[in-house]
Amino acid sequence: MTPLFSVRDLRKTYGGRIGCTDVSFDLYPGEVMGIVGESGSGKSTLLNCLAGHLAPDAGQVFYDTRHSGMLDTLRMAEPERRMLGRTDWAFVHQNARDGLRMSVSAGGNVGERLMAVGARHYGQIRAAATDWLGRVEIDAGRIDDRPSAFSGGMQQRLQIARNLVTGPRLVFMDEPTGGLDVSVQARLLDLLRGLVRDMGLSAIIVTHDLAVVRLLADRLMVMKGGHVVESGLTDQVLDDPQHGYTQLLVSSVLQA
Amino acid sequence: MTQDTHYNFAYLDEQTKRMIRRALLKAMAIPGYQVPFASREMPMPYGWGTGGVQVSAACLTPSDTLKVIDQGADDTTNAVSIRKFFEKTAQVATTESTRAASLIQTRHRIPEEPLREGQILVYQVPIPEPLRFLEPRETETRKMHALQDYGLMHVKLYEDIARHGNIATSYAYPVKVQGRYVMDPSPIPKFDNPKLRMAAIQLFGAGREQRIYAIPPYTDVVSLDFEDHPFEPSKANHACSLCGADHTYLDEVIVDDRGGRMFVCSDTDYCATRQATGAAPAQTATSQPQEAQP
Numbered sequence: 001m002t003p004l005f006s007v008r009d010l011r012k013t014y015g016g017r018i019g020c021t022d023v024s025f026d027l028y029p030g031e032v033m034g035i036v037g038e039s040g041s042g043k044s045t046l047l048n049c050l051a052g053h054l055a056p057d058a059g060q061v062f063y064d065t066r067h068s069g070m071l072d073t074l075r076m077a078e079p080e081r082r083m084l085g086r087t088d089w090a091f092v093h094q095n096a097r098d099g100l101r102m103s104v105s106a107g108g109n110v111g112e113r114l115m116a117v118g119a120r121h122y123g124q125i126r127a128a129a130t131d132w133l134g135r136v137e138i139d140a141g142r143i144d145d146r147p148s149a150f151s152g153g154m155q156q157r158l159q160i161a162r163n164l165v166t167g168p169r170l171v172f173m174d175e176p177t178g179g180l181d182v183s184v185q186a187r188l189l190d191l192l193r194g195l196v197r198d199m200g201l202s203a204i205i206v207t208h209d210l211a212v213v214r215l216l217a218d219r220l221m222v223m224k225g226g227h228v229v230e231s232g233l234t235d236q237v238l239d240d241p242q243h244g245y246t247q248l249l250v251s252s253v254l255q256a
Numbered sequence: 257m258t259q260d261t262h263y264n265f266a267y268l269d270e271q272t273k274r275m276i277r278r279a280l281l282k283a284m285a286i287p288g289y290q291v292p293f294a295s296r297e298m299p300m301p302y303g304w305g306t307g308g309v310q311v312s313a314a315c316l317t318p319s320d321t322l323k324v325i326d327q328g329a330d331d332t333t334n335a336v337s338i339r340k341f342f343e344k345t346a347q348v349a350t351t352e353s354t355r356a357a358s359l360i361q362t363r364h365r366i367p368e369e370p371l372r373e374g375q376i377l378v379y380q381v382p383i384p385e386p387l388r389f390l391e392p393r394e395t396e397t398r399k400m401h402a403l404q405d406y407g408l409m410h411v412k413l414y415e416d417i418a419r420h421g422n423i424a425t426s427y428a429y430p431v432k433v434q435g436r437y438v439m440d441p442s443p444i445p446k447f448d449n450p451k452l453r454m455a456a457i458q459l460f461g462a463g464r465e466q467r468i469y470a471i472p473p474y475t476d477v478v479s480l481d482f483e484d485h486p487f488e489p490s491k492a493n494h495a496c497s498l499c500g501a502d503h504t505y506l507d508e509v510i511v512d513d514r515g516g517r518m519f520v521c522s523d524t525d526y527c528a529t530r531q532a533t534g535a536a537p538a539q540t541a542t543s544q545p546q547e548a549q550p
Contacts, residue, residue: 078403079403079404079405082403082405101411104411104415105415105418105419107414107418108411108414108415108418111411111414112407112408112411113407115407115408115410115411115414116405116407116408117407120410120481120482120483121482121483121484122414122417122482122483122484122485123484125414126418143418144418144419
């Protein structure tokens, strides 16, 4: 089986400071990988490098494209990378406001990616938007409301709908449950788990919440100071942490 | 023709005109592409057509005949002051006849009379960037133009339909030029959009925004739309009260304070020409005022 996404020796520095370094991993189709670590450990830098939002200083990021197999996304032409970014890839921001157009209705937000790849039939765009709002449990009657009229949890679900409408194969998520209260978090996680399973998505989830990775991720990478200090199956890493930092991380979770 | 020695021909100095002509040539070579240029301060405020005036000044020759229109009319403030400006600084002949003019500067309209080869139509443009209100970052919109990343333009049209049931954008309706660049045709009514494919040269000047763009003759210009909501040029559903034309763009004029109104051609030259050749309204088209209730 060939990996869907393959990273080799990725490095990003900010001047003399290390963002992340020596990151290599393979992600297989249908697999969900979690990246955990404390603030400033390089999780978000890594995710932004992977998704093409930041240019890494060294390394390769291969993606198994539908038309021509494994390609290094860092050496792709920009139009091609943008196309990938809005068809086969999705990016869920921590703050829904970063990923949504707040002045455009919910339907327009969901339809934007479709229109960007050439959909020009209003009825079909609207039907797809209605369908997706249903899938993320937003009432179809709210389709013409602006996201600013939505609650935080609804905005986050809308952002997910907007990203998944083109049927991507790889989803990058940056703290998807950050800033939501616990019951809304649970509902969102449930929804995400269902979508990931149903659509056979591969995902890379950055979070500091170990409960989120326990629930969603098959594999786990633990980062500290820009380095990957431990990686393996989620249960293995969380139940039998080897590295000192991982042990600290696991033991510092409050038991409810 | 005697030259007023207080002014260089057509006001601008020769170096400035050369700079603008270079921008114009580039704009003609890449239809719909916004070419930056070093816009000068003009002796009129921004919004009065400083971009159009600079383009006109760079194109005028002593043998040209100039026509200036504002919303179709030859006799409004903007048109009169710009016409006077060029009469004074370039001593060119001026006219109100679309047919007789070799260079027409316009604000917000395309003349009804089809233009022919050899004529130049200069538009005054307030905001050249069609994506401005969708994406405020100029760095980003430039990238979007470069990569032909125009999905956002349809989001605007989608919002129109979602909110109003049809595409409510009625002026400055976005067009795609020769299958490549999405362009703002300046705030002309969308009724005029089909005329953008024409025999004359069309030049667009935005003074404050420092951009020039162009549509060469016979370039394909397509108004953006949806398959199930096609583009429709719209106008008031009336005939002109003065000349009876039912195929022209109309202005609504309120004639009294009791709801009386009339619709007249916005292109004054076209209307006057038709009246001179004997065209008249079929019946009195002025709507009757409401009966005053005691």
